[in-house]
Amino acid sequence: MSEQISDQGRQQQVAAQPKRPGSLLDWILGLMFAVTGAIGLFIKPKAAVLMLVLAAVILPLSSRYLENKLPFKLSTPVKLLVIAAVMYIFSNFIK
Numbered sequence: 001m002s003e004q005i006s007d008q009g010r011q012q013q014v015a016a017q018p019k020r021p022g023s024l025l026d027w028i029l030g031l032m033f034a035v036t037g038a039i040g041l042f043i044k045p046k047a048a049v050l051m052l053v054l055a056a057v058i059l060p061l062s063s064r065y066l067e068n069k070l071p072f073k074l075s076t077p078v079k080l081l082v083i084a085a086v087m088y089i090f091s092n093f094i095k
Contacts, residue, residue: 030059047093
């Protein structure tokens, strides 16, 4: 009986935790940019560094690390602004 109560308590705790729907997308896009940046280091190093910056901003582990080191929080609008700026700069390296 006590096991059922504790299982129900755990399920309630898990259900109470906020879920980020974009977390899987963050991992997919972040890993895509990281792999592209790593491969691009041998072809176009300047553009590859920008891809690695994007990966650092998008990947959940590195974005948490950056949030701890920076004086401001990397909220979604801030991330989108950084991504847009880096993609604009990246487009100039492709020409």
